[in-house]
Amino acid sequence: MENPVWLAPLAGITVPPVRLFFRSLGAGLVHTEMVSCAGLLHNSSKTFSMLRVLDGERPVVLQLFSGEKRTLARGAEKALSCYAFDAIGINMACPMPKVTKKGAGSSLLERPQEAGEMVRALVGLGVPVWVKIRKIPISSPLDTVSFTGMLLDAGASHICIHGRYPFQKYGGTSDREVVLDAAKRFPGRIAASGDVFSPEDAKTMLDGGCSAVFVARGAFKDPFLIPSVLHACGFSVDPRFLTLSSGSRIEMMISLGERIFEDEGEKAAIVLLKRFLSGIFRGLPGASRFRQAVSRSANWVEMITTLEDWKASSERGEQCDRR
Ligand SMILES: Cc1cc2nc3c(=O)[nH]c(=O)nc-3n(C[C@H](O)[C@H](O)[C@H](O)COP(=O)(O)O)c2cc1C
Structure with a gap:
């Protein structure tokens, strides 16, 4: 990996064009969204489409989920026969009832x-096995450090710990201490997830001994967070990404949207772009008018017209500022 600032797995979001976008901004590694092993075994075309990888994305970690080790292993084998992922991640973190x-x-x-x-079931497949967990609930027989040690003993190469209990879902604050304790106990093997919203957040975890940080909702708040963290x-980091004008940011968002449209269709392009644009609006002139226009956009033509309009207006503003 070029660096330890990685794009987290995000269901419904880390589709190939989004991963490519964050790799181009410098992310050292990207994750797929979580993929159902049962779906792979049922030959679901929707599940198989989640295995697509574009040129330029690697390293890519495929994240799988299953409640049963044989299904997990067979799903992983099928996935690896479609694409040589750089590692397989097991999701032991998702708190959603459907999972x-x-x-x-x-x-x-x-x-x-x-x-x-489950880790042992994947170890023979010839790719590194990673696991993403959360802070271990009090009701579990092991605490977070012991659970992590157990997964490493079973053959996992790398563990990402999200410092929230499952019942917290995405609320409250992520417990950094529990992640840093594990990082001190298992140097080079622990990545941090949870509340990575600023360069300072990332630096605290990396300086504290974590081998990597996962950027998740921070990428919605600011799609250009990764270059600043790096x-x-x-x-x-490419110096161009540290001094982007608002016009260039909007231009890059338009290109991202077009790539999503080509790859995933119009609905995905609109939904995902709205998600990432919310972070771009903050602090820009005329933001509230364009925010409303973007949120009203019902199709790609409306969306692109609004964005082009906004780009032209912000470029005019920047020219006036320079004068
Ligand atoms: C919309 C959304 C989708 C997510 N999907 C996944 C997923 O597929 N697999 C996973 O391990 N974590 C998933 N997560 C959790 C994130 O990877 C991350 O661990 C979590 O958001 C905490 O980091 P943050 O506080 O910096 O956002 C998801 C989170 C969000 C908000």
């Missing part, structure tokens, strides 16, 4: 024995 009621995601944190067996943490 946990199948025994997958964060419900595995309550079943350390099975969680370890710069603040002393990693190489």
